Amino acid sequence: MEKTKNKINWKRELKMLPGYLVVIAYVAFMVIMLVWIFGASLSTSREIFTGKVLEFQSGFHWENYVTAWKTQNVSVFFGNSLLYSVVSCAGVLLISAPAAYVLSRWKFRGSQTIRILLVIAMSVPAIMIIMPLYSLAVKWGIKGRILLIVLYIFMRVPYTAIYMLDFFATLSHDYEEAAAIDGCSANKTFWVIMLPLIQPAIITVTIFNFLSTWNEFFMALIFTSGKEMTPVGVGLLQIVNSMKYSGNYGGLFAAVIIVFLPTFLLYLFMSRRIISGVTAGGVKG
Amino acid sequence: MKKNRTLIFLFMAPTVICLLLMYVYPVLRTVAMSFFRVESVTADMGLWRFNGVDNYVKIFHNSGFIISLRNFLAIWIVGGVITLALSLLIAVILTSKIRFQGFFRAAIYLPNVISAVALATMWVQYIFNYDYGLLNQLVTFLGFDKVRWLGTDAKLWAMIAAFIYGSIGYYMLIYISGIEGIPTDLYEAATIDGASKGKQFFRITLPLLKGIIKTTITFWTINAATFYLWSKLFSPVQTEGSTIVPVIYLYDTVFGGKGVVERDAGAGAAVGVVLTLIIIAVYIVTDKLLKSSDLEY
Amino acid sequence: MKKLLSIVLVAVMVLALGCTAFADGTEITYWSMWNEGEPQATVIAEAAEAYEAETGVHVNIEWKGRDINTLLSAALESGEDFDLFDDDYTRIGQVYAPYTYDLTEMAEAAGYEGYACFNNQAIAWAGYLNSLPEQPNVGGVFYDKAAFETAGIEAAPATWAEFLDACAKLKDAGIDPLAQDDAYCNFTFYYHLVRYLGEDGIAELRENGGWADNEKAVQAVQDLIDLVNAGYLAEGAPDAYPSSQNKIGLGLAAMVVCADYVTAEVNANTGTEVDWGMFNYPTVEGGASADAYMGANSLAIPSYSEHAQEAFDFALFLTTGEWGQKLADDCHQIPADPTNECTSLPGAVETLLAAEKPMSWCGELNTHPAWQTMRDMFVEMFEGKYESGAEFCAAMDALYE
Numbered sequence: 001m002e003k004t005k006n007k008i009n010w011k012r013e014l015k016m017l018p019g020y021l022v023v024i025a026y027v028a029f030m031v032i033m034l035v036w037i038f039g040a041s042l043s044t045s046r047e048i049f050t051g052k053v054l055e056f057q058s059g060f061h062w063e064n065y066v067t068a069w070k071t072q073n074v075s076v077f078f079g080n081s082l083l084y085s086v087v088s089c090a091g092v093l094l095i096s097a098p099a100a101y102v103l104s105r106w107k108f109r110g111s112q113t114i115r116i117l118l119v120i121a122m123s124v125p126a127i128m129i130i131m132p133l134y135s136l137a138v139k140w141g142i143k144g145r146i147l148l149i150v151l152y153i154f155m156r157v158p159y160t161a162i163y164m165l166d167f168f169a170t171l172s173h174d175y176e177e178a179a180a181i182d183g184c185s186a187n188k189t190f191w192v193i194m195l196p197l198i199q200p201a202i203i204t205v206t207i208f209n210f211l212s213t214w215n216e217f218f219m220a221l222i223f224t225s226g227k228e229m230t231p232v233g234v235g236l237l238q239i240v241n242s243m244k245y246s247g248n249y250g251g252l253f254a255a256v257i258i259v260f261l262p263t264f265l266l267y268l269f270m271s272r273r274i275i276s277g278v279t280a281g282g283v284k285g
Numbered sequence: 286m287k288k289n290r291t292l293i294f295l296f297m298a299p300t301v302i303c304l305l306l307m308y309v310y311p312v313l314r315t316v317a318m319s320f321f322r323v324e325s326v327t328a329d330m331g332l333w334r335f336n337g338v339d340n341y342v343k344i345f346h347n348s349g350f351i352i353s354l355r356n357f358l359a360i361w362i363v364g365g366v367i368t369l370a371l372s373l374l375i376a377v378i379l380t381s382k383i384r385f386q387g388f389f390r391a392a393i394y395l396p397n398v399i400s401a402v403a404l405a406t407m408w409v410q411y412i413f414n415y416d417y418g419l420l421n422q423l424v425t426f427l428g429f430d431k432v433r434w435l436g437t438d439a440k441l442w443a444m445i446a447a448f449i450y451g452s453i454g455y456y457m458l459i460y461i462s463g464i465e466g467i468p469t470d471l472y473e474a475a476t477i478d479g480a481s482k483g484k485q486f487f488r489i490t491l492p493l494l495k496g497i498i499k500t501t502i503t504f505w506t507i508n509a510a511t512f513y514l515w516s517k518l519f520s521p522v523q524t525e526g527s528t529i530v531p532v533i534y535l536y537d538t539v540f541g542g543k544g545v546v547e548r549d550a551g552a553g554a555a556v557g558v559v560l561t562l563i564i565i566a567v568y569i570v571t572d573k574l575l576k577s578s579d580l581e582y
Numbered sequence: 583m584k585k586l587l588s589i590v591l592v593a594v595m596v597l598a599l600g601c602t603a604f605a606d607g608t609e610i611t612y613w614s615m616w617n618e619g620e621p622q623a624t625v626i627a628e629a630a631e632a633y634e635a636e637t638g639v640h641v642n643i644e645w646k647g648r649d650i651n652t653l654l655s656a657a658l659e660s661g662e663d664f665d666l667f668d669d670d671y672t673r674i675g676q677v678y679a680p681y682t683y684d685l686t687e688m689a690e691a692a693g694y695e696g697y698a699c700f701n702n703q704a705i706a707w708a709g710y711l712n713s714l715p716e717q718p719n720v721g722g723v724f725y726d727k728a729a730f731e732t733a734g735i736e737a738a739p740a741t742w743a744e745f746l747d748a749c750a751k752l753k754d755a756g757i758d759p760l761a762q763d764d765a766y767c768n769f770t771f772y773y774h775l776v777r778y779l780g781e782d783g784i785a786e787l788r789e790n791g792g793w794a795d796n797e798k799a800v801q802a803v804q805d806l807i808d809l810v811n812a813g814y815l816a817e818g819a820p821d822a823y824p825s826s827q828n829k830i831g832l833g834l835a836a837m838v839v840c841a842d843y844v845t846a847e848v849n850a851n852t853g854t855e856v857d858w859g860m861f862n863y864p865t866v867e868g869g870a871s872a873d874a875y876m877g878a879n880s881l882a883i884p885s886y887s888e889h890a891q892e893a894f895d896f897a898l899f900l901t902t903g904e905w906g907q908k909l910a911d912d913c914h915q916i917p918a919d920p921t922n923e924c925t926s927l928p929g930a931v932e933t934l935l936a937a938e939k940p941m942s943w944c945g946e947l948n949t950h951p952a953w954q955t956m957r958d959m960f961v962e963m964f965e966g967k968y969e970s971g972a973e974f975c976a977a978m979d980a981l982y983e
Contacts, residue, residue, distance in 0.1 A: 023389045095300055124561070125511055127531070131550060186289045226646065242616075431818070435822040522765035525765075529954055
């Protein structure tokens with residue numbers, strides 16, 4: 001494999017030309033977009049609205065970044081998104097892994113119903129459940145970060161449980177029998193022996209859950225009731241809106257870059273992992 | 286293995302609570318609510334007034350809802366066909382003997398990690414702009430008249446195009462993993478038999494990807510049904526007919542939009558029910574279609 | 583035991599009394615519709631500090647942004663703990679009214695007058711005064727005085743004929759007469775229709791249809807179609823907001839039909855200081871109304887607030903006098919206190935004071951089941967998709983079947 005890489009077989013490459021064109025066009029377009037956004041973040045509103053983004057006639061307006069950073073709580077938004085994603089990923093595992101294990105091992109009264117419910121729940125659209133959840137949250141006085149954390153955990157439980165169920169099902173019963181002979185309780189067997197055995201699946205599903213929680217928007221919009229609990233997506237929309245109302249479009253795109261950059265860097269380092277996670281996660285679902 | 290009732294109970298309880306609280310109760314309540322006159326979303330059941338199917342009559346007589354359904358169908362069918370076809374094409378390209386596979390995969394998936402808010406703002410303010418936008422620059426360069434990309438005729442399609450561009454990477458990855466799961470000796474055998482690349486695609490790749498295609502259709506359906514953010518960003522001041530989608534309609538109906546003071550949570554619930562029924566119908570149809578053609582090989 | 587208990591009780595009481603006396607006192611919570619970083623938010627935050635320095639009352643501000651309307655209903659219904667909020671006065675008057683504080687007595691005691699048009703409207707909706715304007719808006723035609731000078735237009739047009747005349751002059755001078763963004767097509771349309779039919783006339787049409795049989799309605803639409811066909815719209819209009827209105831700041835277009843905030847928006851978007859003028863939307867021959875659009879973002883207090891007086895005092899502190907002036911100046915808006923001066927748009931205060939009944943944004947039309955289709959049709963009309971007023975009105979009637 002390594003060897004063929006060094007030697008370019010021009011004839012074969014030529015055959016692949018249409019393929020190259022398609023992906024290169026796609027990527028080139030993205031580069032244009034990113035360059036434009038970056039250029040806009042260093043321009044004045046007037047330059048943006050006259051199509052002179054990449055000319056920088058009035059110099060580079062780094063102060064857009066200062067305004068965008070200072071006037072908004074970008075760091076708070078990031079902190080919240082990170083908190084939501086990390087905590088809910090852990091919470092989802094704690095809830096769904098045991099359930100998936102039990103469902104894969106035993107049949108009991110209601111086990112079939114629960115399985116079916118999990119599959120159905122996976123595809124219930126948010127708007128079908130959002131109104132009763134809203135009134136429950138108000139009635140029980142649940143608000144703040146904990147509300148979104150709980151919602152995000154519950155939102156990912158069905159998918160995660162179904163996903164892990166298949167993996168537990170492939171594990172041999174010998175493990176438990178051996179553990180039982182050694183006098184290991186069923187509870188301990190699960191946490192110490194069985195759960196680590198499906199580690200690859202756990203990593204995959206966690207990446208998947210992390211991304212969907214990080215990107216979640218609608219729930220966050222409905223249930224966010226203040227700065228201190230706003231995640232990045234909704235926060236960016238607020239920044240974009242306030243920059244729009246005050247006519248600071250340069251600041252708007254600076255905010256976009258500020259929010260984009262950490263995610264992008266993380267992605268650069270993790271892209272292999274993320275991609276394999278999404279790939280595996282998608283196929284199973 | 287021996288049944289351990291305590292363990293089963295303890296291990297299952299959180300999931301069952303989750304199912305009941307997050308799904309069963311809300312779905313039932315939404316269904317019930319859709320048959321009542323409910324003004325505020327937080328109103329106690331005591332304040333609900335039964336009004337039969339009036340909510341459904343109301344939304345189906347509202348052009349906002351009808352247009353939103355139409356737009357949903359356009360996003361789902363047209364957007365779906367293009368997205369899934371393009372991402373399959375790119376997946377095939379990126380699993381062939383092309384160079385820089387890793388780079389291209391990462392780059393094409395990139396829009397999924399950029400915030401949609403940022404992407405949509407850029408599309409509206411730059412790509413589709415009438416005076417200096419990228420597309421109109423291209424159009425005038427080619428010697429044509431400028432196009433109103435965000436006019437009433439084209440806006441929905443402009444929005445769908447932007448959405449497709451950002452979505453392809455995700456479906457591409459799913460297809461790639463499917464293709465990589467196909468045993469390579471199948472292709473080798475086909476090559477020896479003299480089958481062309483195209484033939485191999487239709488005879489081997491496509492049939493073996495059937496399960497994956499079904500998955501992607503399901504994912505796309507959920508995406509289209511929950512489509513919200515792009516529509517909001519493409520109509521920045523207030524909801525517009527050309528880009529309205531069911532979720533936006535529901536949001537405005539339940540919470541009231543700009544200049545709209547009427548709130549109707551009952552009608553909102555009816556919207557949710559109708560949309561869910563559509564999704565169920567889609568599942569059944571795709572399931573039937575993709576199953577019946579299983580017999581081919 | 584008893585003795586001990588009474589000592590403890592006394593101690594607690596003393597402590598409690600001491601607390602109210604010594605503590606930096608009351609704290610009021612204000613849910614704001616602004617976002618941090620907006621000029622309004624900056625002024626409000628400063629005003630809150632000044633207010634605390636003066637009275638010792640701490641104002642705890644929570645910036646909720648424009649989506650505050652999704653929070654308010656539920657928050658008010660469930661008795662959430664806050665003392666002051668702001669939103670569109672239409673919604674405060676109509677939706678939140680059951681949960682808002684009656685400000686009548688406090689306003690009287692403070693000698694508050696404000697604008698009669700908004701107060702009357704609030705009372706008409708809620709049955710009592712339930713909101714104080716914070717950011718009044720007035721609609722009309724906003725124009726670049728320099729462009730008018732270049733084109734040799736001396737007096738602001740008052741009638742539709744004069745308006746068309748001005749358009750012709752502007753076009754001759756090489757300036758696009760009227761900017762029009764898609765988001766405001768319904769506004770311009772409604773304005774013109776009001777001129778012919780009045781809001782009651784439109785309400786009648788909304789209810790029963792019959793657009794094509796209504797000569798005035800047909801004529802109103804025909805006027806606008808003629809305007810489009812004469813080429814008086816700016817290049818690319820109806821454009822995606824805010825592209826078209828920005829053209830005024832870029833010196834490419836001269837006028838726009840909107841509310842006064844358009845001036846600050848255009849100035850900021852294009853980095854210019856346009857010399858803005860404003861005139862009332864032109865009247866038509868045999869017309870029914872010359873009303874101007876007026877609206878406001880207003881402050882209100884939940885009916886259950888325990889610090890209603892403090893909240894009211896802060897609201898007054900913010901919107902009148904020195905801070906009211908600063909709010910008007912820094913945010914380029916019309917002062918909420920008529921005794922202040924409007925620096926962004928001379929004459930706006932007088933217009934508001936003279937008005938008895940404001941024209942609404944789109945009346946009851948936006949509750950029509952086919953409203954979304956109508957909105958699209960208004961844009962399409964400006965795009966030149968309808969041949970005549972009769973054709974358009976027939977299409978409107980078709981929506982009633």
